[in-house]
Every structure is written in C-alpha cells, then in structure tokens.
Amino acid sequence: MDRRRAAREQPLEHRILLTATLCLLAAGAVMVYSASSARTLLEGQGDGSYYLVKYLLYGAAGFVVMQVVARVDLRAVRDLTPALLGISFVLLLAAKLPGVGVEVNGATRWIGAGPLQFQPSELMKLALVLYAVRLLTDKPQLVLSLRTLVSPLGWVVGAALLLIVSQPDLGTALVVTFTTVAILVAAGMPVKLLVRIAGAGVLVVGLLALAEPYRRDRLIAFLDPWAHAESIGFQSVQGQIAIGSGGLLGRGLGESVQKIFFLPEAHTDFILAVIGEELGVLGIWALLFLYGLIAYAGLRAAKAAKTAYAKLLAAGVTSMILCQALLNLFTVLGMAPLTGVPLPFISSGSSSLLTLLAAMGLLLNVASGRTTHLRAVRSGSGHGRRANRPAAGAHRGGWHGRTRGAGAGGRRRAAG
Secondary structure (H helix, E strand, O other), X not given: OHHHHHHHOOOHHHHHHHHHHHHHHHHHHHHHHHHHHHHHHHOOOOOOOHHHHHHHHHHHHHHHHHHHHOOOOHHHHHHHHXXXXXXXXXXHHHOOOOOOEEEEOOEEEEEEEOOEEEOHHHHHHHHHHHHHHHHHHHXXXXXXXXXXXXXXXXXXXXXXXXXXXXOOOHHHHHHHHHHHHHHHHHOOOOHHHHHHHHHHHHHHHHHHHHHOHHHHHHHHHHHOHHHHOOOOOHHHHHHHHHHHXXXXXXXXXXXXXXXXXXXXXXXXXXXXXXXXXXXXXXXXHHHHHHHHHHHHHHHHHHHHOOOHHHHHHHHHHHHHHHHHHHHHHHHHOOOOOOOOOOOOOXXXXXXXXXXXXXXXXXXXXXXXXXXXXXXXXOOOOOOHHHHOOOOHHHHHOOOOOOOOOOHHHHHHHHOO
C-alpha cells in the first residue's frame, strides 16, 4: 500500500509549483480587496467587493482550466497550437475594429462588453510560447543561423508584436520579446547571435519609446520622476512613496493611504506598491520568494523532462511568468519606465489571470512526469524521430543535454 501511495505521489516540482500558485492566488485575493475596496466605496460603486468577486470568479475559472490542462496529453496541446495561434491573430485584429474593440484609458486592447472583456494579447503571449517551442523542437537547427530563424519564427513573432504595440501595449510586447529570447537561449542559440538580436531589440525598443508622445513622457518620468511629480511622474512618485512609507513591516493590512485617490491603478499594475505599504519590505520579499519557488521548480521540471518538447515548454512557460513578474517589479520600484504589465497571479486582471493559470497547467503537466513517452508528432507523419531529437543546444549543455541524438542508441533513449 505504501508503495502504491508513493507511486501516486506527485514529484517535488509539481508540489512546489501548485503550492506557490495557491499561495499567490490567496495573496492576490486579499490584496485586490484591500487595494480596491476603499476607493470603490468612496466613489459609490457598491459595497467595495466588486473587484474581489471578479477576481474570485476568474480565479476559480482559471483554476479549473489549469487542472484540465495539467492532465491533457501534450500531443493534443501540440496539435492545437496552430489553431490557437490563428485564433489569437484574429482576436488581435478584431480588437482594432470599430464597435468590437473596447477602449480603456486611450488603449484599445480588449474585446467584449461590460464586465465580460478579454485581452487578446494575453492569449497571444501563450500562443507564441507554444508555437516557438513546437517549431524549435521540430527544427532545432533554426537557432544556429539568424537567416533561418527569421523565417518563419521571426515573421510570426514580429507580426504579433506589431499588432500588440499598435494597441498600444508596449509592456506585453516586452514580455513576449524577453520570453522569446529566453526560449532561444534554452534551445541553444549561440552567444554571438544572441548579442546581435539583443542589440537590434534595444534599438527597436528605443525607437518605439520615442515614437509616441506618451511613451516619451514615460521615459522622461523614469529618468527623473520627482521633477515631474505633479504630472507625468505622478504614478511613479506615488508608488515610491507607498513603498517607502511601509518600511520593513508595513502599516498593516488594509491601512494603505496611497491607494485612496493617490495611487492610480492600485489594484492592477501598482498592486505591489500597496503590498509594500501595508506589509512592508518583508511582504515584498515573501512575494519574491514565491516567484523564486516557481523559477526553481519550473527549471527543475525542465531539466528532468525526458523529451525535447517538454523541456523547452517548461523553460518557456517559466520564463514567461518570471519575465512578467520582474517587469512589473522593476516598474513599481522605479527601475524601469511604466509599462502597464500586471503582477502575475496577484493583480486584478481577468485575461492575465486566466492565461497565466492555463500556462501554469502546462508547467504542472510537465512537472508531473506524465510526458516521459511523449512523441511530438504522430507516427506515420515522417517526423516522429526528428521531433524527439535533442535541440541544437544539446552539445553545449542546453536543456537537451541528457538526450543523445546520434545513432540508434541515442534515438532509443530519446523515445523514452
């Protein structure tokens, strides 16, 4: 009986990921209510629980999605990737149509009506991870040359980024860019190509930052927010005041002053500032510890996975969550310009919460160890063996270093 119970017990990585996610969701519910209740009450918007109820409903729906995705065969996820990518492009285009797209704060990023709104760029973020993982698993040699990498990966990611930036949503575009680069690193891209891509990326981001007046204002506010504390630097300054006034232990849960009419977007983009004011530096460190657990368990699951697809998928999903968390952290702390990126699993963002929980389901799927005998393409398609070969980074100690690709023995090990 003990042996059967041990056999059914999930691996350590799975338990760490699930525990960290549940802790983040619990903290998110508490902090969303704390950050939004006072302001909604003073503005006469109900009893102050609107955003909490919304968070709980979407969190429950996302948790169900996470559990379903954690149990499906990754072959189904792989087969559905082209359809998911196509749907994401259609939804991004639909958001730009008059009467379909919903404008909020000068940005047209949503579709839907009333409280039922969805942000297509969040779905695209996950779809691009799945697409890049599938492509680089099928054709690992693409990372060895910039020319072969541009087509088709570069064109697809580039087209998605253009649509996202045009909404405008530079923050999500940066998350997509950083995540794609992380996947390329995991796939074994040579350092010299990474340097060239990084240089081009910095140039493009700089041009985009200077192309729009509001982005130029954000860059100016980032360089010296206190000189513009009454105008373009107001949000950054209020966030820093909130964190600074919290000290080491904070004012106490629910005791934030900045969240009431001082700190814009307190329950979404700047919820970390409310955490810092109410729970202090220790509260922020506790949050970072939970993200650190996701990083540790996610990368450990990627290392332990037995197939190239599962390895790269775990690395890509972990990178996506961490890139978004770090970008939000740097923004609130004044270490990066304002981007409008929500804090993963914490902020009151329904689209982001659903997408991130679905992504965590994929990570739990890999961590569970059920992908040991995954064959990326069905037999008979002519690509079954190639899909399970190690990626180009195998001989440089990348994610596929445990799988030998040469000879019949290597193919037998790659198959399981």
